[in-house]
Amino acid sequence: MNKKxxxxxxxxxxxxxxxxxxxxxxxxSVIVIAKLLNMxxxxxxxxxxxxxxxxTPSEAMTLAYSTGRKRVLLDKFPRGENQWNWxxxxxxxxxxxxxxxxxxxxxxxxxxxxxxxxxxxxxxxxYLLPNEIVHHINGVKDDNRIENLSLTQSxxxxxxxxxxxxxxxxxxxxxxxxxKPMVAFL
Numbered sequence: 001m002n003k004k005x006x007x008x009x010x011x012x013x014x015x016x017x018x019x020x021x022x023x024x025x026x027x028x029s030v031i032v033i034a035k036l037l038n039m040x041x042x043x044x045x046x047x048x049x050x051x052x053x054x055x056t057p058s059e060a061m062t063l064a065y066s067t068g069r070k071r072v073l074l075d076k077f078p079r080g081e082n083q084w085n086w087x088x089x090x091x092x093x094x095x096x097x098x099x100x101x102x103x104x105x106x107x108x109x110x111x112x113x114x115x116x117x118x119x120x121x122x123x124x125x126x127y128l129l130p131n132e133i134v135h136h137i138n139g140v141k142d143d144n145r146i147e148n149l150s151l152t153q154s155x156x157x158x159x160x161x162x163x164x165x166x167x168x169x170x171x172x173x174x175x176x177x178x179x180k181p182m183v184a185f186l
Contacts, residue, residue: 019047027063090115096141116144120151133158 015037022028022036034044048054055063080086089101091112098115105113107130116134121127123146128134133152136143152158165174 016047016051019044020051020053023048024053029060029064092142098142098144116149119144119146120149123149124151131155135161 018037019033022033023030028036030041030044030048033039034041037044078084091099093099093114099112100115100118101111102108102113102118103111105111106127107113107117114134116136117128120134128151131154133155135150135152135158137148137150140148150161152161166172167174
């Protein structure tokens with residue numbers, strides 16, 4: 001150690017070679033190397049940058065999965081039914097519809113299907129085609145009772161179910177999407 005608390009250049013080069021071997025040959029992660037050498041993660045990363053050795057995040061993840069390190073992390077945090085915030089695979093979308101987790105539906109998006117489509121499919125006894133639209137009669141998007149649902153064959157026929165409203169001030173035509181009462185203009 002010199003006056004500034006830093007190691008000599010020869011010791012630093014030896015440490016860099018040790019880090020290089022652990023990283024490139026033994027395929028250890030920066031975090032594991034830091035723990036082995038009693039250094040910080042950022043110090044190990046700094047030495048690797050000085051040596052011109054880097055890994056892309058995808059390479060690091062591939063390496064973590066192949067060596068079994070990622071699986072250990074996943075086991076620490078419960079997923080699915082074991083998670084504290086599990087609601088049976090149900091969640092509400094940004095647009096207000098209920099989305100259900102389904103792993104083997106032919107028309108699922110990211111393993112999710114809208115609940116009103118599943119209710120209509122169960123009622124009909126077949127899968128709905130992507131161009132078939134399920135309409136909520138009362139306009140409430142999370143009311144998925146079969147009495148409240150009707151099936152339309154296209155977006156065009158579905159749009160006919162929503163009344164057109166004309167603004168009394170600007171005379172523009174709008175389609176009323178929900179059946180909520182409108183406040184009269186003053």
